Amino acid sequence: MRRASTRHQEEGERSGLIHGVVADLEECHHGGMAISYEQALQVQSENQDRLMALEGVNAVGAKLGEDGPVLEVTLDPDAALPQGLDASEIDGVPLRVVRGRYTLQ
Numbered sequence: 001m002r003r004a005s006t007r008h009q010e011e012g013e014r015s016g017l018i019h020g021v022v023a024d025l026e027e028c029h030h031g032g033m034a035i036s037y038e039q040a041l042q043v044q045s046e047n048q049d050r051l052m053a054l055e056g057v058n059a060v061g062a063k064l065g066e067d068g069p070v071l072e073v074t075l076d077p078d079a080a081l082p083q084g085l086d087a088s089e090i091d092g093v094p095l096r097v098v099r100g101r102y103t104l105q
Contacts, residue, residue, distance in 0.1 A: 035093055037062065040069035043093045047071070054082040059102035062093075070094045074102045 040062035051060045056079020063072045071090055075081070077099045085097050 035069050037064060037069045040071060040093045043091045044071055047090055051084075054084065055079060056082060057085075063096070065094075065096065067094070070096045072096045072098060074098050074100050076101060 044060060044062045048060050051057055051073055056076040057073055058076060059072075059074035061072050063070050065072075071093045073085060073095065075085065075097055081097070085095070087095055089095050
């Protein structure tokens with residue numbers, strides 16, 4: 001039975017390793033703080049109405065960028081940058097403003 005126990009142990013170690021890698025991918029360090037995708041979703045939820053009310057904003061969403069979670073705001077290409085969207089982050093989540101017209105898919 002030693003062989004079965006060792007195999008079960010190895011599978012548990014691999015599972016733990018995979019879980020750790022996934023957790024690392026879902027977290028990003030910004031300014032010394034780890035931001036998770038779930039936290040980015042929470043910030044989106046708390047700020048969406050306010051951001052959508054800004055002139056020219058047509059979409060707000062939490063995204064997983066190359067460096068981790070970001071709050072992405074889509075701004076009409078012809079609109080001036082509203083005050084508040086010139087910040088680098090909102091409530092600790094990096095802010096990315098993209099120009100475009102959001103269309104439902």
